[in-house]
Amino acid sequence: MTGAGVRSAVVGLADLRGRMVAGAPVGDLRAVPARVQRAVRVALEVGAPVLPAMDAAAAALDDDRARARAVRVATAQARAVAVGLVCLPVVLVPGLGRLLGVDLLGFYATGPGLAVLAVAGSLLAVGALLVAGVVRRAVALRPAGRRGAAPAVLAGAVIGIGAGPTAGVVAGVVVLGLRRPVADPADPALDEVADLVATALAGGLSTSAALRLVGRVGIGDRTALDRLALAADLGRADETAVGPVAPLAEVLAATRRWGAPAAASLRALASDLRAERLADALAAAERLPAQLTVPTALCLLPASVLLLGAPLVADGLAHAGGW
Structure with a gap:
């Protein structure tokens, strides 16, 4: 925002x-904001106090903004380094070529030069895409979804052409692992679900009715919420503590077991889930510099060496009379 x-x-x-x-x-x-709208509408529908529901939603939005700011600050240096890594070959190679007295334009106008330029350009493009993806993952505020294998295949093919099939396979596997999303079985909207269920319970609804109402709001996994509501009707919530609503099921089961009000515990659960997301986001930000070494070592550095090394070798051979 x-x-x-x-x-x-x-x-x-x-x-x-x-x-x-x-x-x-x-x-x-x-x-x-939309989250406050949903909280107020649920409170009005069930006759619950509106101000506590609105305050809980506003506090959650404050937490999300604080998390976004913390991630921006934590990744600022790494993002600047990422831009430098992508731009460095484009700036460094012409400068070094002029310093060493190598005719880069003359070399790249030849057939071998065009082939080198194509391979190095592909490496630079793949490296830039990987750097952008790594940075985007680090600053994302939601868990990553399923990712395709096309970049890994492309990286493996390009590196395989230049360094051999073994290096290409290794590069493809490394890139695929780098892009694989971190497993996150919990529903990313579970904190809002917990807040809305707490509001519905404060309005006098039963646990199962509150779960079904929140499922109809369109937040979270409705199928999982309906299944949990059915389990609550049957008094078997303990057996549903798996899947995307597992933390919610565990809290409801514990409060039902001891006959305690669930609303306060659900508010605490929502706060804990947001705190865990903040910790995960900061951990991802801390891993960013190390992750940037992969596209640098696999793509950007080889491209720089190839762009500068090939003209140097050609120039040396020409002076030796072998070109």
Whole structure:
């Protein structure tokens, strides 16, 4: 969210809070973020207090913005390094060629030069794509989805042409592992699900009714929520503590076992889930410099060596009378 968007959301939340405190109708909710809209609508539907639901949603949005800022700060240096790694061969090779007195343009106008340029250009392109993907993964605020194997195949093919099939296979496997998303069995929207279920329970709904209501809102895995609601009807929530709603099922089972109110525990669960996402995001940011060494070693550095080394070798052979 941009700075203007954040300010607009803050103004909308302040206006909504003022209406709630004054006992005025809720009115148009389009000025507040979507998460707050959902929280307020669920609270109104079940007759729960609106202010606590709105405050929980606003706190979650604050956590998300804080996480985004922390990730931007933590990855700032690595992102600058990534830009430098991609641009360095383009700037360094002509400069060194001029310094060493090598006719780069003359070499790259020949047949062998065009072949070298094609291979090195492919390496640079693959390296740039890999660097961009690694950086994008590090700053992403949601878990990555399924990723294709095309970049790994391309990297393996390009490196295989230049360094042999064994090196190509190794490069492809490394790139595929680098792009593989980290397993995250939990629903990324589970913190909002927990907050909405807590609001529905505060309005007097049963556990199963609250779960079904939140499933209809369109947040989270509706199939998993309906399955958990059925288990709650049957008194068997303990047996459903697997899959994307496992943390939610465990909290509901524990509170049911001891007869304790579940709303406060669900709010705490939502806060813990957001804290875990922050820790995961910062850990990914810390891994970014190490991950950048892979495209550098596999693609960018070989491309630089090839772009500069081939003209040097050709120039040496020409002076020796062998070219």
